[in-house]
Amino acid sequence: MERPLTRNIHPDRPPLNLKEYERTGGYVALRKVCSSMNPAAVQELVKDSNLKGRGGAGFSTGMKWGLIPMGDKAAHPTYLIANADEMEPGTFKDRLLLEGNPHQLIEGMILAAYAIQADIAYVFLRWAYHKAAGLIRKSIQEAYDAGYLGKDILGSGFHLEMHLHTGVGRYMCGEETALLNALEGKRATPRAKPPFPQISGLFGKPTIVNNVETLCCVPHIVNNGADWFKGLSYSDDGGTKVYGVSGKVKRPGAWELPMGVTMRELIEEHAGGMKAGCSLRGVLPGGASTDFLTTQHLDIKMDYKSVAAAGSRLGTGTMIVLDDSTCPVGFVHNLQHFFAQESCGWCTPCREGLPWVEKILLSLEKGEGKPEDLELLQLHTQYLGPGNTFCALAPGAMEPLQSALKYFREDFEKHVEHKKCPYD
Numbered sequence: 203m204e205r206p207l208t209r210n211i212h213p214d215r216p217p218l219n220l221k222e223y224e225r226t227g228g229y230v231a232l233r234k235v236c237s238s239m240n241p242a243a244v245q246e247l248v249k250d251s252n253l254k255g256r257g258g259a260g261f262s263t264g265m266k267w268g269l270i271p272m273g274d275k276a277a278h279p280t281y282l283i284a285n286a287d288e289m290e291p292g293t294f295k296d297r298l299l300l301e302g303n304p305h306q307l308i309e310g311m312i313l314a315a316y317a318i319q320a321d322i323a324y325v326f327l328r329w330a331y332h333k334a335a336g337l338i339r340k341s342i343q344e345a346y347d348a349g350y351l352g353k354d355i356l357g358s359g360f361h362l363e364m365h366l367h368t369g370v371g372r373y374m375c376g377e378e379t380a381l382l383n384a385l386e387g388k389r390a391t392p393r394a395k396p397p398f399p400q401i402s403g404l405f406g407k408p409t410i411v412n413n414v415e416t417l418c419c420v421p422h423i424v425n426n427g428a429d430w431f432k433g434l435s436y437s438d439d440g441g442t443k444v445y446g447v448s449g450k451v452k453r454p455g456a457w458e459l460p461m462g463v464t465m466r467e468l469i470e471e472h473a474g475g476m477k478a479g480c481s482l483r484g485v486l487p488g489g490a491s492t493d494f495l496t497t498q499h500l501d502i503k504m505d506y507k508s509v510a511a512a513g514s515r516l517g518t519g520t521m522i523v524l525d526d527s528t529c530p531v532g533f534v535h536n537l538q539h540f541f542a543q544e545s546c547g548w549c550t551p552c553r554e555g556l557p558w559v560e561k562i563l564l565s566l567e568k569g570e571g572k573p574e575d576l577e578l579l580q581l582h583t584q585y586l587g588p589g590n591t592f593c594a595l596a597p598g599a600m601e602p603l604q605s606a607l608k609y610f611r612e613d614f615e616k617h618v619e620h621k622k623c624p625y626d
Contacts, residue, residue: 204434206422207415207442208458211302217337220344223305229350231424232309235316236358239424241272244317248420250428252440256295257285257376257413258488258517260439260506269400270318270408279321281409282314284417285381286327286334289373291490291540292522295444296414298456300327300334303418304341308364310417312350313424315362318410323364326381329371338366373544377593378411380546391548392593415444437462437505445504447473449523450480456520462508466500469523480525484609488517490537491598493605494524514605529625530610531617534603535563541599552596555586559603566614569622576614580607 210218210226218226235244249264271277284307288296299307311323325338342364345351353361372390374380379393382404403409419441423431432440439461445468446456452474459472465485469475476482484494487504493514495502502508509516524533542556559582565571583604586596607614616624 203460205442205458206426206434207299207306207418207444208302210306211298217302217304220305220341220348223303227425228305228421229309229348231421232312232316232350233356235313235424236356236360241317241319244313244424247428248317248423251419251423251431252428252435252438253416253419253423253431254439254506255413256415256419256443256518258290258515260516263412263416266400266412267314267318267410269398270410271401272319276319277407279407280319281404281407282311282318282320282323283378283381283385283404283409283411284311284323284325284414285376285378285411286325286331286414287369287376287381288328288331288414289371289376289544290518290520291537292448292486293446293489293518293520294448295446295456295518295520297331297334298444299414299418300331301337304334304337305345306418306421307338307414308341308345309350310420311364312345312355312362313420314410314412314417316358316360318408319360320410321361321363323362324385324404325364325366326375326385327366327368329369335366335368342366372546373540374546374593374595377595380593381411382409389546391546394592435461435505437503438507439505443504443519445472446518446520447523448520450477450525450528451475451523452477462503462505464501465495465504465521468504468521469500473523476523476525480527482523483526483528484524484530484606486514486522486524486602487519488515489520490522490540491594491601492517493601494609495605496609514601527625529567529623530606530613531563531566532623532625534606535560535567537602538563538599541595545595549592551586551591552593555582556596556599558582559586559599566617567623569617569620571618571621573618575618576607576611579603579614583607 253263254260380390384390399409443461538560542560545552547553583600588597
């Protein structure tokens, strides 16, 4: 089984420096592009590969790049940004790539920047990733020293400057337009769309924002071709995926596997199954802002289409497992507490609604809940749902709540009936 993204990542040794990365085939893709491919050809190759964005939305990467004005229509500077603001609870896949092989990301960014003819690139990094920050700074400097960044890269006439920007620690910065505001030194609130960032992004110029894992796929696609990348997958979505599992399993962690591996294989084979004395009740398949799936869904493919058909989202592909010894109400309350804290406060439903939801759930946990509280929670899942808020933070926060009310309603009712948490 091929694992292009993680084959050079070894937990027991430091990440590859520039020379070591080059010996494993690093920057060969960049040399190929600079010597024999034009930007349109790189865009078409990535589009043909069926690479979809690994940050959660699952939009075609090649199509996204194709929205950037090129040639005489281009406005400069054009920007490329790697979204490394990994703050979704339960998600840690990008950290593995950032700390394990930073040059892979940098090469992917240079290739993506070449494809859209970007002038400046940023790595927007989560503030808490201190180890990754040091490694990226070092690797960027090594790339400059080797002529892979700066003016006239490898004699191609292509110029690119790259910078590391460390965020201040807000979940909202993971939303691409809020990220742009943060980079501009403004409050991290989302922007109205249109205009979309591809037309008017950072400082009003054309901008592409891609997830770390997405960009790390690009060198391998350039080296091996679109058909090879599609052949790695068990589904229509191309490539491999870094999946993760956390919760009361025997071996929590992250693994690079073919896109479309089943949830059952992830939990039972790679994560080793549930810990002794624990049984599986539910799974958030793509991080904290996705709907619960249950044991009836274990054999679905973990790809965008299949997870959506089951009533959830693939999201980041990093699942959080709920076991039978953990209170679903307390589980969801913990998530809502996080989302309420992280609301940027820009729109009323999110600013006022999320703290209200968190307060109701807390009262249920304390044994102070009333029967009508469950109906209030149900109403909030509608009022804070898609189309009623300025961005996707509140609708995402409602996904674990609405599905918990669907699959675990009896647990909510017991909190009211017994006037305490039955798991205490």
